Amino acid sequence: MQKNRCLMVFHAHPDDESSKGAGTMARYAAEGVRVVLVCATRGEEGEILNPRMDRPGIKEKMAELRVAELETACDLLGVERIYHLGYRDSGMPESPANDNPKSFYRADPDDVMARLVKIIRAERPDVFVCYDESKGYNHPDHVKVHEYGTRAFEAAAEADRWADSGAPWQVKKLYYFAPFRRERLQKIHKAALAEGIDSPYQEWLDRWDEYEREEQEVTTQVDVADFIEVRSKALLAHATQIDPDGFWFAIPDELVKRVYPWEDYTLIAAKVDTEPPEDDLFAGL
């Protein structure tokens, strides 16, 4: 058991927590770690991506629905506390929502930092996880989560700044999620084809070649074999966003568990001694 430890993850929208690192949250929560989620927006710009939910009145209350979906998912995963920064979803790149003054993209950086630092100082996490510099996905809210999250790791410890945000706290380790690596997709894709399963990853892998996207470095692999089913349940809780017959569920959990039972991370900074490769986000603590 990992008593008195805290893992804090920072995400852009409801559902990001279930598609990136959800098994890790469930595993650490089960081991007694306090798992805290900070969510920047309520995802009001999200499309209805599940045909079953494409009904009148759904789009109008997207923010409420997505917050409720997030709460259900977090209950399943064992998240102890959710902080909503409450900014407006900025929408996809170059969409008009980017210009909304209430959007996360347009938010006053000092305001965001003061609030994020306050949450970190109140919760005192050992480990903080956010996004990389958009090697995978350039949604404006994700880029901002990367920028603010990375800054907050040091900022929360700065005694002379953010004086109204609580007593300084040094987070011990900063990671980026590395969930959609080519190597992982290839392994699952190959295994699916070998078993006669129609893999949805072919198109994704083809596009990869086209864009020559930089591969995320992996320093840390967390074994989540026992938490793959709960991860899928959490994802399904996002009923407006996730089609149970769609992409995310084309590959059976059982195959993923056999072929790639890990969630991947990149260690960015550590205030403790640790030597990658690691199999634990708390290694060295």
Ligand SMILES: [Zn+2]
């Ligand atoms: Zn997102």
